[in-house]
Amino acid sequence: MQITFLGTSSGVPTRARNVSSVALRLPQRAELWLFDCGEGTQHQILRSDLKSSQLSRIFVTHMHGDHIFGLMGLLASCGLAGNVERVDMYGPPGLNEYIQAALRYSHTHFSYPVKVHTVRPGVIFEDHEFTVSCGLLHHRIPAFGYRIAEKDRPGRFDVEKAKALQIPPGRIYGQLKRGETVTLADGRVINGKNLCGPTEIGRKIAYCTDTVYCEGAIELAQDADVLIHEATFAHQDADLAFQRLHSTTTMAAQTALVAKAKRLLMTHFSPRYAPGNTLDLKDLLLEARAIFPNTDMAYDFMTYEVPRRRQVELTDVRV
Structure with missing residues (x-):
């Protein structure tokens, strides 16, 4: 299970960061799952080592543009390339209507099946390897976080x-x-x-954005190997965070701490914390680590291999 960040900015893209999208590569089944799809996501995939031909599932948190404006471009390109067999999409009410309207007005036709599943809290997908569940977050419009749980596997056969x-x-x-x-x-x-050797414990990933600090995120992140959580604002801008129902770095860290997650990867940063400003992203990282030391700050094209054991290695971490 390998996580690749395709967009780590909030609201609008910057020179260094695109808007929200996270890819989960599953090499054992040659599949690519996408979480959110902001504008330009297909370009980010082209610049990465990911293969759009392996795209099989897309999970959308909410209907704000910086999380969905890349959907139609990506889906249309996959159709023209003719290399995708089927895509299942999961998201809040309104997602299917949005896709259908875009198809109608752009006169686009998918050459492969696309099925949209309207989600509600609970299990939304399950097979012999994975269970995916979702839960409500606290944002200005209905927003869902996702939890991906790999099932335990018997140990190595002797x-x-x-x-x-x-x-x-x-x-x-x-x-x-x-x-x-x-x-x-x-x-x-x-x-x-x-x-057989010891049972291989399945890995767990939680993806929570956009949201202010809430119990829903804590529940999704419970004992997760990796929590991917938005950190739009610095702690000193908590008032803005509450007004706009986004998280500060300290809210993200507190969520990881209370949920007993193993690692926190923060994303969805406001462009206001650019180099040269009073606060920059290094300051935000220090704020989070003061509460939850095992925290890192995601950047576009950062990849992270989710380990099976507690020994966690993250290479080439930078701000």
Whole structure:
């Protein structure tokens, strides 16, 4: 599971940061999931190592332009390229009407199936590997955060130990790998769990933007390996944050702390904190780390591999 930030600015793009979009690459199934799709997202994908041909799911938090204006361009380009099989989109009420209106007035036709799912709090997608759920955040319009939970997997199967027990290879190995108990032809009963290493705990990612500090974000981020949370304002601008229902760096850090997340990656920064101003982004990072030390500040094209264990490594971190 690899996270790539395609846009980390709030409201409007800057020279260094595009508007909101985060990609989740799932190499084991050759899929790309997208969270929000601000204007210019397709250009950001072209500049990255991601493949638009692998796009399969798009999750939209809310209907503000800096989170959706890139949708039609990306979907239309994927259709013209002819390399996408199907896209499922998840988002708040109004998303389907927006897509249908854009199709109608632009005379666009998708050459592949696109299905829009209107979400409400709870599980919105599940298969044998992942469960995706959403919850309400607190913003000026209906906004949802998302939680991606990878399911636990049996530990590594010890083939040599199975051979030493003279267990014949074949279908039985598959059953034992899944931790099942099987009865061999000679009457022996073998518990597959005894031939597997420790269970691999599934990883958990939470994506929360746009929102002011709220219980919904804390619930989504509970015990997450990574919390991606907006940090539009510095702590000294908390009044603005409450007025506009966005988060400060300290709100994001407090959410991570209360939720017992392992790492916080902040995004969605106001352009007001540019170099040369009274406060810049390095100051915002220090504010958050004072509350939640395991915090980093995302930048466009930053990639982060979500680890399976507590040893977390983030390379080339910069502000």
